[in-house]
């Protein structure tokens with residue numbers, strides 16, 4: 001059976017098949033992660049040679065035939081790979097974002113698609129890749145439905161504030177108050193949950209106004225990566 005549909009996609013990975021064909025992994029808005037087979041995709045004259053680069057966004061017509069997905073037509077395309085790969089820090093950031101996305105986003109969900117699209121778009125424009133990356137990972141945790149509970153102690157239910165804050169527990173998916181913290185719990189500072197919460201709520205447009213030092217962003221990213229690998 002053959003089905004034809006229109007969709008938007010972002011290229012996550014590109015791999016050669018033999019000497020002339022190509023296979024790309026994309027995340028589409030409607031159907032999520034897909035592998036697309038591009039016959040003669042490696043040929044220099046192919047009109048898909050640029051479109052199929054990782055980080056690029058396109059809208060097109062897809063054809064599903066006998067379990068394989070093909071790209072019939074490109075309606076529009078935005079070359080995000082070009083501005084991203086011009087700067088080494090941006091490139092490494094985008095590469096890391098794509099790997100994290102590919103690892104943790106499994107099911108189709110247009111909210112994940114929009115998160116990735118906005119992240120790569122802002123990354124292609126912005127000069128602060130570390131802010132974009134931290135924002136991406138915090139929002140990824142939120143959209144995955146595993147965001148830690150930061151306002152209440154996970155053991156005694158008391159409301160958490162700066163004074164009674166003990167730590168945030170990865171295993172218990174939220175904060176612990178000073179009375180409930182045990183010796184074996186790893187200690188994280190209150191500033192960590194305050195800044196994670198800020199990142200969760202901030203819009204992409206306002207990211208440029210954010211005033212969190214790079215060293216703190218690195219700590220948030222590290223915490224979030226451990227958190228993601230523990231829960232997903």
Ligand SMILES: [Zn+2]
Nearest residue numbers: 153156177180
């Ligand atoms: Zn408690």
